[in-house]
Amino acid sequence: MLLINKAEVQRMIDQFQGQELYVHLEMTTGAYAAHLDSSKHPAATFISNARIRYSQGSISGDGPYRVGLKMDHGWVYSEGLTHYEDGDMQRLIMAGHDSQGKLVVALQLSREPF
Amino acid sequence: MEQRILVVLPHPDDEAFGLSGTLAKYISQGAQVTYACLTLGEMGRNMGIPPFATRVTLPEIRKKELEQSCRAIGIQDLRMLGFHDKTIEFEDQEQLDGRISALLTELNPSLVITFYPGFSVHPDHDACGAAVIRTIGTMPEEHRPLVHCLAFSNNHEQSIGKPDVIIDVKDFLNAKMESIKAHRSQFQAAELLGNGKLSDKEIQDRFGTERFWTYAI
Numbered sequence: 001m002l003l004i005n006k007a008e009v010q011r012m013i014d015q016f017q018g019q020e021l022y023v024h025l026e027m028t029t030g031a032y033a034a035h036l037d038s039s040k041h042p043a044a045t046f047i048s049n050a051r052i053r054y055s056q057g058s059i060s061g062d063g064p065y066r067v068g069l070k071m072d073h074g075w076v077y078s079e080g081l082t083h084y085e086d087g088d089m090q091r092l093i094m095a096g097h098d099s100q101g102k103l104v105v106a107l108q109l110s111r112e113p114f
Numbered sequence: 115m116e117q118r119i120l121v122v123l124p125h126p127d128d129e130a131f132g133l134s135g136t137l138a139k140y141i142s143q144g145a146q147v148t149y150a151c152l153t154l155g156e157m158g159r160n161m162g163i164p165p166f167a168t169r170v171t172l173p174e175i176r177k178k179e180l181e182q183s184c185r186a187i188g189i190q191d192l193r194m195l196g197f198h199d200k201t202i203e204f205e206d207q208e209q210l211d212g213r214i215s216a217l218l219t220e221l222n223p224s225l226v227i228t229f230y231p232g233f234s235v236h237p238d239h240d241a242c243g244a245a246v247i248r249t250i251g252t253m254p255e256e257h258r259p260l261v262h263c264l265a266f267s268n269n270h271e272q273s274i275g276k277p278d279v280i281i282d283v284k285d286f287l288n289a290k291m292e293s294i295k296a297h298r299s300q301f302q303a304a305e306l307l308g309n310g311k312l313s314d315k316e317i318q319d320r321f322g323t324e325r326f327w328t329y330a331i
Contacts, residue, residue, distance in 0.1 A: 001167075026157075031200075031238075035268060044157075095161075101163035114170060
């Protein structure tokens with residue numbers, strides 16, 4: 001994983017526009033969040049291999065980044081993205097890692113299921 | 115002395131902190147250990163610093179780490195059951211229990227080690243322990259193996275008391291630390307070992323004893 005290159009990610013988003021894609025979207029504070037610190041709220045959610053098609057999509061911000069994908073009947077939105085998988089032209093793999101390196105958020109798009 | 119031990123835990127690395135020393139000790143005394151690991155921990159949050167894994171590559175990386183950990187401990191038989199991380203409590207119970215039941219029939223263990231249901235923090239841990247207890251509960255009483263559970267939720271001792279099985283693993287700390295270090299994608303997590311290097315004394319104090327609760331089924 002490399003720090004996000006905004007222009008590269010935008011190119012990938014453009015490349016997938018209007019196509020039937022599989023999406024993995026996730027956000028988590030971890031199952032141990034409240035065990036280690038009772039003031040923390042343990043939350044995690046993911047949706048894996050849902051089918052989407054977007055008519056418009058872009059990456060925004062100066063890092064961490066936001067991505068918004070506009071679909072016929074709704075949106076896919078993700079904030080806090082920091083890293084992406086460089087050189088994978090078949091899939092767009094993005095993740096947001098915190099200062100300890102832990103994954104907090106993930107947004108992945110692919111023509112094939114994950 | 116336990117000759118055949120079945121360990122059932124849901125994630126690669128669950129074995130490392132809580133019972134790798136005990137397993138290494140039992141194995142040195144001649145025990146045969148089968149470790150049934152339900153998932154590949156594919157939803158883990160630790161990805162290395164800087165991150166070297168993605169959601170796509172993590173399962174394969176954690177599988178290799180698990181194999182390395184088992185080699186460090188000396189575990190003879192590793193089974194990866196192919197369930198998905200975070201989903202154990204939602205799985206088809208009949209299917210889950212069936213897999214555990216098949217292992218019990220095949221291996222006929224004298225001791226089974228798993229998580230204490232309700233006192234093991236992660237929903238997968240609790241669901242894994244519950245499945246093991248449920249399955250063993252269906253066996254005729256005279257055929258049931260001994261069950262030792264790991265527990266570590268906050269205030270667990272208030273509900274289940276003190277552990278009744280305490281294993282001194284100070285002579286097996288090399289294997290234990292190698293097991294912990296094998297889980298490289300998890301190992302750098304600050305809450306596990308902290309940022310500094312631990313002295314031998316700190317390692318002995320912190321990792322030299324492993325604790326279990328005998329579960330009365």
